[in-house]
Amino acid sequence: MKRRLDYYIRIKHGFAFESQYFAERGKYILLTPGNFYESGGFRKNIKKIKYYTGSIPEDYILHKDDLLVVMTEQAPGLLGAPALIPRDGCFLHNQRLGLIEFKKEKELSRAYLFHLFNLPSIRQEISKTAGGTKVRHTSPAKIAALEAFVPSPDAQERIAHQLSAWDSAIEKTGGLIEMKEREYSYLVSRLISIPSTRWHTYSLVQICEPVTRKNTVSETNVLTSSAEFGLISQLEYYNKSVSADDVSGYYLLKKGEFAYNRSSSKGHPYGTIKRLEKYDQGVLSTLYICFKQVEIEKCNSTFLAHYFDSGVLNQQLAEICQEGARNHGLLNISRTDFFSLSISLPEIETQGRIADILNTARKEIINLRQLNKFYLQQKSFLMSKLLTGEWEAPGSGAEAP
Numbered sequence: 194m195k196r197r198l199d200y201y202i203r204i205k206h207g208f209a210f211e212s213q214y215f216a217e218r219g220k221y222i223l224l225t226p227g228n229f230y231e232s233g234g235f236r237k238n239i240k241k242i243k244y245y246t247g248s249i250p251e252d253y254i255l256h257k258d259d260l261l262v263v264m265t266e267q268a269p270g271l272l273g274a275p276a277l278i279p280r281d282g283c284f285l286h287n288q289r290l291g292l293i294e295f296k297k298e299k300e301l302s303r304a305y306l307f308h309l310f311n312l313p314s315i316r317q318e319i320s321k322t323a324g325g326t327k328v329r330h331t332s333p334a335k336i337a338a339l340e341a342f343v344p345s346p347d348a349q350e351r352i353a354h355q356l357s358a359w360d361s362a363i364e365k366t367g368g369l370i371e372m373k374e375r376e377y378s379y380l381v382s383r384l385i386s387i388p389s390t391r392w393h394t395y396s397l398v399q400i401c402e403p404v405t406r407k408n409t410v411s412e413t414n415v416l417t418s419s420a421e422f423g424l425i426s427q428l429e430y431y432n433k434s435v436s437a438d439d440v441s442g443y444y445l446l447k448k449g450e451f452a453y454n455r456s457s458s459k460g461h462p463y464g465t466i467k468r469l470e471k472y473d474q475g476v477l478s479t480l481y482i483c484f485k486q487v488e489i490e491k492c493n494s495t496f497l498a499h500y501f502d503s504g505v506l507n508q509q510l511a512e513i514c515q516e517g518a519r520n521h522g523l524l525n526i527s528r529t530d531f532f533s534l535s536i537s538l539p540e541i542e543t544q545g546r547i548a549d550i551l552n553t554a555r556k557e558i559i560n561l562r563q564l565n566k567f568y569l570q571q572k573s574f575l576m577s578k579l580l581t582g583e584w585e586a587p588g589s590g591a592e593a594p
Contacts, residue, residue, distance in 0.1 A: 195340050195582075201301035204262070204291040204333030207253070214247030221245050224255065224284045226263045231270035232569075233311040234360070235279055245285055253286040260303045262310055262336065265289040266320075266329040273319035273331070275310035277303070291333050301343055304353035309341055312580045313573075341580075348586035352579045355587050359572040366565040370558060377554045381503045384547045388537040393491070397484075398532040400492050401451070404483040408445045408476045415440055416475040418454035423467040424475065436478070443476035444483045449494060451501070453482040453531065455524045463510035464524055466501035468494070480523065482531050496544035499551045500536065509534050 210223060223243040228236050255261075259278040266272035267289075278284055286292050293306065309315055318339055323329040344352070415427045415436040424446070427434050436443075446452060446469050453466045469475060477483060486494050513531075514524040538544060578584035 194344075195342050197337070198301075198306075198339050198341060199334075199337035201295065201297045201343070202306070202337060203294050203296060204337055205286075205294055206333060207286045207288040207290045207292070208250060209288045210245050210249075210285065211247055214245055216244045216246045219244030219246045220283065221249060221254070221285050222283055224261070224287050224290060226265060226267040226271050226274075226289060229261075229263050229271060229274040229276045231268070231274055233275050233307065235276040237279070249285060254282060255284040255286050255292075257281045258303065259286075260293040260307060261286070262291045262293065263289070264291050264331050264333075264336070266323070266325075272323060272329060273310055273316045273336070275307050277307060289330070291336065300346060302346065302349050302353060304357065305343075305349035308353060308356045308576065309580055312341075312576055314581070315339060315341060342582040344582065344586060351586040351588070355579070356572065356576065359568060359575065363565060363568045363572065366561055366568060370561045370565065373554065373558045373561060377551070377558060380551060380554055381499065384550065385500055385503045386505050389539065392537040392539050394535050394537050395488075395491070396532070397534045397536060400486060400488045400497075400536065400538075401484045401532070402487050403528065403532070404444060404446060404450055404485050406445045408441050408443045410445065411441070412445055412474060412476050413440070414472055414475040415443070416446065416452075416469070416472075416477050418452060418465055418467050418481070420458065420461055420465055423471070424452060424469045424477075425471060426475065440476050443478055444481065445474060445476055446483055447474045447485075448472065450483065450485040451498075452477055453484075455480060455482065455526055457524060461504075463507045463514060464526075466506075468498040468501075470498075482526075482528055484532075491541060492538060493541060493544035493548055495548040495552065496538075499548060499555075500538075506534055506536070 207224075215223070221244060223245045225243060227239050227241070230236050255278045257278055257280050261276055261278070263271045263274045293303065295301065295303065319331055319336060320329070322335045323331045343349070415434055416424045417427050417430055417435075419425050419430060422430065427436060444452075448469050451466055451468050454464045456464055458465075486492055486497060510524075510526065513534075514526045539547070579586065
């Protein structure tokens, strides 16, 4: 049956801890929206942990398995995100976070409610009723007024168990991805980032030449550059086109050719250089610097793709770039300066061996990401069925991956 959540719960505001007692170390950690994953769950490994050394009201020290929900959208997707506290006595209930207090926990379990807060339709309702312009926020009363499907306690337990099993598979796969990414970074640092004195140095213009061909063939596959996915269709990446209506003036890039995105982004302050691999061709804004490899006897194209990905050119780019105040992060790097960058290459046979090693490592990451994407899609589908009552709760023999 569907019922308002305030029949089962109330939500308590966090405490406004005084900033003068914030510290880099201490006994108590001040919980913030940064401790929450957008998809729900407690984020343990955050870069900036905020400790509190002042006096603390006893009621605002959190306990293991306390359920909290984010009430301020400090980042896209965070509004309404839930998390269960992983351990006793070290986290503080800060403002902008709501603590769920159960009036009828025998009728609504915290494990079921955790998954319910991750249901897209519930998040949409929370977002719909939120206020604010620059930073949107909700209130305990608005969240508690939501209506949701609440089955029998036994069915809740089975649903929560099933979805938690998918969460476990997703978390394990995510951990493997992080491990493989560290391994890949280590290989890159040993094989590319520390070149041997026996490597040969060239300017980029000796190895590559600009691509300035325009889109005279009416190509409609408009590309964007992603640090994670490389050169990818805007329709696939954004689920819509964000380009101009007329793309006849865009550059036409063919498979195996490169594009430098002169925009700084998180983790990539000097832009990214990617090779087109997924499609036979596509078009890019003329804000990109496009080029292709022409010296094939001295340079392996796949090695070059890994070389650019390694960030080994960042120091040189930093020396020649100047971020335009009116360009929203666009780096003022001229084509002449870009093609004057120097690159160091080993013998062509060594390049091939390095490329093979890095390809194998990268393929493992890609396969794990695809598996994780599959798990996320399957879990999302199950949530849409189980948490709305469209499907009955699985029996005791049901299994997740």
